[in-house]
Amino acid sequence: xxxxxxxxxxxxxxxxxxxxxxxxxxxxxxxxxxxxxxxxxxxxxxxxxxxxxxxxxxxxxxxxxxxxxxxxxxxxxxxxxxxxxxxxxxxxxxxxxxxxxxxxxxxxxxxxxxxxxxxxxxxxxxxxxxxxxxxxxxxxxxxxxxxxxxxxxxxxxxxxxxxxxxxxxxxxxxxxxxxxxxxxxxxxxxxxxxxxxxxxxxxxxxxxxxxxxxxxxxxxxxxxxxxxxxxxxxxxxxxxxxxxxxxxxxxxxxxxxxxxxxxxxxxxxxxxxxxxxxxxxxxxxxxxxxxxxxxxxxxxxxxxxxxxxxxxxxxxxxxxxxxxxxxxxxxxxxxxxxxxxxxxxxxxxxxxxxxxxxxxxxxxxxxxxxxxxxxxxxxxxxxxxxxxxxxxxxxxxxxxxxxxxxxxxxxxxxxxxxxxxxxxxxxxxxxxxxxxxxxxxxxxxxxxxxxxxxxxxxxxxxxxxxxxxxxxxxxxxxxxxxxxxxxxxxxxxxxxxxxxxxxxxxxxxxxxxxxxxxxxxxxxxxxxxxxxxxxxxxxxxxxxxxxxxxxxxxxxxxxxxxxxxxxxxxxxxxxxxxxxxxxxxxxxxxxxxxxxxxxxxxxxxxxxxxxxxxxxxxxxxxxxxxxxxxxxxxxxxxxxxxxxxxxxxxxxxxxxxxxxxxxxxxxxxxxxxxxxxxxxxxxxxxxxxxxxxxxxxxxxxxxxxxxxxxxxxxxxxxxxxxxxxxxxxxxxxxxxxxxxxxxxxxxxxxxxx
Numbered sequence: 001x002x003x004x005x006x007x008x009x010x011x012x013x014x015x016x017x018x019x020x021x022x023x024x025x026x027x028x029x030x031x032x033x034x035x036x037x038x039x040x041x042x043x044x045x046x047x048x049x050x051x052x053x054x055x056x057x058x059x060x061x062x063x064x065x066x067x068x069x070x071x072x073x074x075x076x077x078x079x080x081x082x083x084x085x086x087x088x089x090x091x092x093x094x095x096x097x098x099x100x101x102x103x104x105x106x107x108x109x110x111x112x113x114x115x116x117x118x119x120x121x122x123x124x125x126x127x128x129x130x131x132x133x134x135x136x137x138x139x140x141x142x143x144x145x146x147x148x149x150x151x152x153x154x155x156x157x158x159x160x161x162x163x164x165x166x167x168x169x170x171x172x173x174x175x176x177x178x179x180x181x182x183x184x185x186x187x188x189x190x191x192x193x194x195x196x197x198x199x200x201x202x203x204x205x206x207x208x209x210x211x212x213x214x215x216x217x218x219x220x221x222x223x224x225x226x227x228x229x230x231x232x233x234x235x236x237x238x239x240x241x242x243x244x245x246x247x248x249x250x251x252x253x254x255x256x257x258x259x260x261x262x263x264x265x266x267x268x269x270x271x272x273x274x275x276x277x278x279x280x281x282x283x284x285x286x287x288x289x290x291x292x293x294x295x296x297x298x299x300x301x302x303x304x305x306x307x308x309x310x311x312x313x314x315x316x317x318x319x320x321x322x323x324x325x326x327x328x329x330x331x332x333x334x335x336x337x338x339x340x341x342x343x344x345x346x347x348x349x350x351x352x353x354x355x356x357x358x359x360x361x362x363x364x365x366x367x368x369x370x371x372x373x374x375x376x377x378x379x380x381x382x383x384x385x386x387x388x389x390x391x392x393x394x395x396x397x398x399x400x401x402x403x404x405x406x407x408x409x410x411x412x413x414x415x416x417x418x419x420x421x422x423x424x425x426x427x428x429x430x431x432x433x434x435x436x437x438x439x440x441x442x443x444x445x446x447x448x449x450x451x452x453x454x455x456x457x458x459x460x461x462x463x464x465x466x467x468x469x470x471x472x473x474x475x476x477x478x479x480x481x482x483x484x485x486x487x488x489x490x491x492x493x494x495x496x497x498x499x500x501x502x503x504x505x506x507x508x509x510x511x512x513x514x515x516x517x518x519x520x521x522x523x524x525x526x527x528x529x530x531x532x533x534x535x536x537x538x539x540x541x542x543x544x545x546x547x548x549x550x551x552x553x554x555x556x557x558x559x560x561x562x563x564x565x566x567x568x569x570x571x572x573x574x575x576x577x578x579x580x581x582x583x584x585x586x587x588x589x590x591x592x593x594x595x596x597x598x599x600x601x602x603x604x605x606x607x608x609x610x611x612x613x614x615x616x617x618x619x620x621x622x623x624x625x626x627x628x629x630x631x632x633x634x635x636x637x638x639x640x641x642x643x644x645x646x647x648x649x650x651x652x653x654x655x656x657x658x659x660x661x662x663x664x665x666x667x668x669x670x671x672x673x674x675x676x677x678x679x680x681x682x683x684x685x686x687x688x689x690x691x692x693x694x695x696x697x698x699x700x701x702x703x704x705x706x707x708x709x710x711x712x713x714x715x716x717x718x719x720x721x722x723x724x725x726x727x728x729x730x731x732x733x734x735x736x737x738x739x740x741x742x743x744x745x746x747x748x749x750x751x752x753x
Contacts, residue, residue, distance in 0.1 A: 224272035232282035261312025277332035280339035337391035402465035434492035505714035541705035
């Protein structure tokens with residue numbers, strides 16, 4: 001036995017280095033062939049190796065036929081022999097695992113790769129190693145069964161990459177397990193291995209991903225649907241062991257996420273990829289099942305990722321592929337959104353409990369001497385909020401009736417706020433309803449910005465529809481009141497966001513540079529709205545100032561961090577007489593009509609979103625804006641690659657603080673037109689950021705509108721300084737132009753700061 005193990009160990013070291021093997025391929029397959037049969041899989045942990053190992057120690061031919069090692073009854077085995085057999089099996093599986101990895105690696109030397117490929121091919125064709133690995137799933141040794149599943153995953157992927165016929169043993173095993181849906185562990189291994197194979201396909205950098213996945217999914221398209229119907233029609237009261245159903249559910253949700261991701265990115269249209277969209281209510285009903293909270297959380301998070309098109313993003317090596325227009329996918333997403341809203345309408349939120357033990361990395365048990373912190377699960381609060389808002393946005397993009405949209409928005413936002421209020425302390429009842437977003441998402445800035453962007457999209461969609469059907473000023477003011485009452489007014493949401501970051505321009509700069517959130521797209525959309533809806537914004541600022549004065553709340557003392565204690569995040573109550581006649585009717589009509597001719601669809605994400613920042617292919621820019629001469633109509637819709645903007649993302653972040661922190665250096669702020677060809681001419685003036693409040697300033701001038709515009713001016717200077725040093729990761733000319741427009745509007749309405 002010692003000699004046999006030593007041979008395997010030497011082979012392991014050679015393959016680990018990627019060295020070329022000298023002996024005949026059959027010599028190595030003899031040592032790598034697992035020594036058990038299907039009929040005796042339950043006794044694989046008690047294999048007798050002694051005689052065979054002794055034989056191999058005496059006779060090691062350079063080319064032999066593959067033969068399994070003999071098996072004897074358990075009673076003749078000692079504990080040490082059993083352990084030794086398991087160790088040899090684990091080493092065999094490890095060598096095969098590394099060998100396949102070497103075959104798939106581009107760094108492996110050609111001759112070594114060909115030798116490894118020949119060995120694995122022999123094992124698959126002559127030794128039927130795939131069937132033997134499947135039999136190991138029932139091993140009592142969990143490490144051995146896991147390694148068998150891991151090794152089988154790579155063998156299956158090897159077959160797919162080499163365009164070999166997919167293992168008949170594997171297909172038969174999966175089809176039988178999925179159709180019977182027994183409570184055995186077989187279904188777990190079937191789902192786990194299928195998931196692992198699809199992950200390997202996603203991670204691969206080859207261009208034939210769709211063809212490879214098509215070959216893999218073809219045998220299982222029908223049986224996956226059968227399993228889907230069977231799994232989600234379970235009745236817990238009739239089950240002997242609910243833990244097995246829970247395990248199957250968790251594994252299948254992971255597989256379902258990959259199937260949806262392949263539906264989105266690889267443009268295949270198998271039924272199993274669309275089963276969630278064809279029958280979404282089945283998955284949503286899990287939230288009402290009497291199961292543990294983590295199961296419901298996983299379902300809600302899965303739905304959220306689907307609606308945000310974020311399924312499978314972490315599987316790609318490099319940048320995530322840009323989404324191309326897909327009318328079939330849009331129909332599927334609309335079906336899912338409608339199912340979510342229908343479930344909420346039927347009382348889903350009223351049955352969803354988010355109380356109980358909080359789960360941490362160490363579990364949900366509180367250790368002796370530690371204080372238990374009671375409270376709701378804020379992960380579920382955030383996910384539910386975003387799922388409902390995103391569903392409304394998708395539905396409204398496909399709705400033509402303004403009245404229907406208004407009724408739906410009031411119904412579902414009222415339902416959401418009713419669900420959230422008991423879990424927010426202090427309560428929202430005495431506060432502006434729009435504050436709910438910053439309160440709920442305070443600990444998760446990427447979700448916060450997704451929700452804020454969604455609120456802007458809903459607001460603009462409703463405004464376009466409302467402008468066509470309504471004309472009376474009184475009715476428009478009522479509609480404005482509606483936006484506040486239901487907590488989606490974009491100006492309030494943005495002001496609460498600024499308060500949470502302490503009106504700190506460097507925080508906004510970090511968000512603009514980062515590729516981890518959608519802040520760039522949200523900020524551009526909001527600035528475009530702001531320059532057309534300034535009067536409405538200014539009116540809302542006056543009420544913020546009045547509330548601050550009444551409750552003696554100092555906005556400047558806000559914590560300049562997104563992760564702050566909720567109890568310190570207090571604002572003034574919202575006045576019932578909000579939006580007086582300050583709103584100019586002409587301004588409303590002009591900007592609403594402009595918005596109607598300039599639709600903002602979710603696909604705009606792929607013009608401005610910062611995902612491509614970390615991609616090697618994105619060396620041109622994060623967002624390619626055109627030159628300032630061609631950006632008069634819409635500065636964010638012009639796209640032109642800027643080959644000079646090739647600064648690394650990390651360098652920009654590292655040097656941001658230094659560049660922004662010295663923004664008061666007026667000598668450096670005098671712009672050189674020749675060194676600033678990417679910046680519009682109207683920016684070639686000195687930016688004054690010396691905005692400290694002087695004693696003769698009026699109350700309105702030191703209010704929240706003043707601080708907002710001051711923050712924007714400081715942001716302009718910081719962006720300019722970074723770009724001048726070639727540290728900004730994309731061409732910000734159009735962004736600077738939007739910021740400058742806001743400053744111009746402010747100066748016209750109130751005079752310069």
